[in-house]
Amino acid sequence: MKLDLSKLKLHPRETEAFFLQAKGNDDLLAGLGGRFLDPVEVEIVVEHSGTVFTGRGKVRTMVQLSCARCLHDFTFPIEAEFMTVIVENTRNDQFSPDEGFIFFDGETADIMPMVEEAIFMAIPICPLCKEECQGLCPVCGQDRNSATCSCQEDTIDPRWEKLKNLD
Secondary structure, eight states, rough: OOEEHHHTTTTTEEEEEEEEEEOGGGGGGGGGTTTESOOOOEEEEEEEEEEEEEEEEEEEEEEEEEOTTOEEEEEEEEEEEEEEEEEEGTTTTTTTTGGGGGEEEETTEEEEHHHHHHHHHHSSOOOSSSSTOOOOTTTTOTTTOOOOOOOOOOOOTTGOOOGOOOO
16 A cells, blocks of 8 residues: 655645555465455545654454354454554654654655554454354364353363362
């Protein structure tokens, strides 16, 4: 996702709105067992302060994730806000890429790394298909959301077995 900053470079202290759409990179979600279902849509307003460009935006998309409890795939909507500072490479002595700045040469700046970070941060650490998901039986593997099983979970860790006999 590239922003054409050619007009804004000529007009310090002004803002410009951008509406971008691109296909999501499924490699970003591969570790979660997910994939993008819809294109990634970005609305961003960029202001030229005179030395840097500051952007405030929103990202929207729909992804498919795997439930952490029952392992079924489910659809998860993503709506996240992000902020970025875009700096010309001629000023790289004043700013460090380690601080989250996006550097660019010429007229266009690629904001995809910031958009991907916003998407990744919007995904829960433990994605669930629904809040009341009961998950899988640890003994037989039955999906407890669709049926009940007759397994007994009386297995006790042998390290704690002796505590049962205390009165």
